[in-house]
Amino acid sequence: MAELKNQKKVAYVTGGSRGIGEAIVKTLALDGHHVVAVARNEEKLRALVNELGHLGQSVEPAVLDIADSAALAASIESTIEKHGRLDVLVNNAGITRDGLFMRMEDKDFDDVINTNLRAAFVACRAASRTMIRAKFGRIINIASVSGIMGNAGQVNYAASKAGLIGLTKSIARELASKQITANCVAPGFTTTDMTDILPPQIKDKVLEMIPLRRFGSPGEVAAMVGFLAGDAAGYITGQVMVVDGGMCM
Numbered sequence: 131m132a133e134l135k136n137q138k139k140v141a142y143v144t145g146g147s148r149g150i151g152e153a154i155v156k157t158l159a160l161d162g163h164h165v166v167a168v169a170r171n172e173e174k175l176r177a178l179v180n181e182l183g184h185l186g187q188s189v190e191p192a193v194l195d196i197a198d199s200a201a202l203a204a205s206i207e208s209t210i211e212k213h214g215r216l217d218v219l220v221n222n223a224g225i226t227r228d229g230l231f232m233r234m235e236d237k238d239f240d241d242v243i244n245t246n247l248r249a250a251f252v253a254c255r256a257a258s259r260t261m262i263r264a265k266f267g268r269i270i271n272i273a274s275v276s277g278i279m280g281n282a283g284q285v286n287y288a289a290s291k292a293g294l295i296g297l298t299k300s301i302a303r304e305l306a307s308k309q310i311t312a313n314c315v316a317p318g319f320t321t322t323d324m325t326d327i328l329p330p331q332i333k334d335k336v337l338e339m340i341p342l343r344r345f346g347s348p349g350e351v352a353a354m355v356g357f358l359a360g361d362a363a364g365y366i367t368g369q370v371m372v373v374d375g376g377m378c379m
Contacts, residue, residue, distance in 0.1 A: 135214040138164040138188060141359065142209055142216060142257065144249070145223030147174035149322035150272065153348035155302050157356040159187035163218060166209050168192045196223050196249040197241070206256040215264065218359045219257040221250035224273040224290070226324065228259055231285040239286040246290035247297065254301055258310065267310035268359045271298045272351075273370065275318045275378045291316075295370055302368035311367035315354050318374025320346040341376035 141158045145151035146167030155167045159182050167189055169175050175191035182189045192209070194201045210216050224246045227238035250271055259266025276284055277291025295314050302312040319325055319336050325345060328336075339344055351373050357363055357373065372378060 135212065136164055138162060139217040140164050140166065140213045140215050140306070141218035142166045142192075142206060142253075143222060144168045144169065145219040145272075146301050147178060148172050149324070150317065150320060150348045150351050151222040152178060154222060154355050155189060156182065156187075157352040158218065158220075158359060159189050161356050161360065163359070164188040164190075164213065166190055166192050168194060168196065168205065168223070170195050173206065190263065196253070197245045199249070200251045202249055202252050202327035203256045206253060210257075210260045216257050216260050217264075217266065218268045218270070218273070219253060220270045220355060220359075221253055221294075223249065224272070224274075224287075226284065228283045228287065230283055234286065239289075242286040243290050243293075245323065246287070247293045250294055251297060254312075256295070258301070258305060261310050262305070262308045265309050267305070267308075269298070269301060269305075269310065269312040269361075270358050271295075271312070271314045272355075272356050273298075273314040273316040275316050275372065275374050278316060278370070278372070281377050298370075299368045306367055309364075311358070311363065313358050313363075313366060313368065314370045315351060315358070316370050316372045316374070317351045318346060318372070318377045320348060320351060320373075322348060339377050340374070341379075344375065346373055346375060 141163040146155045149170035158166045172193045196202045273294045274291040276288040298314045
């Protein structure tokens, strides 16, 4: 087993430069983790690292496109080599290429599956090796209510998130004997860049579907991730924790 070069627990968070991912990075850092924040946008990552650094939090950037499987696996292996450990993996990064399925191009389907599902598989595989040796790990995959309910105009996105749920449950069964948990967090409509651009009439229709009559915040999703990453969640695995204001109950 690699020498523990970092006494803090180390977390690796994809899509960590904005929205839910940024909130997850901040939550885990404030909870005492050393966080590797992963994204394509170097400028936003640097700004986040500087912000948290001024608050005394331990965060480092990793600039890469997670759709590049070799680069993603190499980044995780580099993190393990540098710190001697990897305790928490959060697969948050995702993209959308919405459109009616009858008109959807193959590339739009493949791009979403590769980024949202295949990259999570690659990351889980790379991270699990050191977790198995350590007999400890927390794998947290960010799914979506679209993967539970389906959503018109999002067959690619819904399929990727439903697949992520199946992937997570299977990993949970395979790794439970090594004291590694694997869970999903499935946000509903959350206030992010992606929802900000929705027309008002669409937002109004969505709000009618949500019993709490509001969108969630990135911090509310991140709080669930923080819980699942902590000691109190050690007996929870293979679950889908829905944070959606009651929309799909």
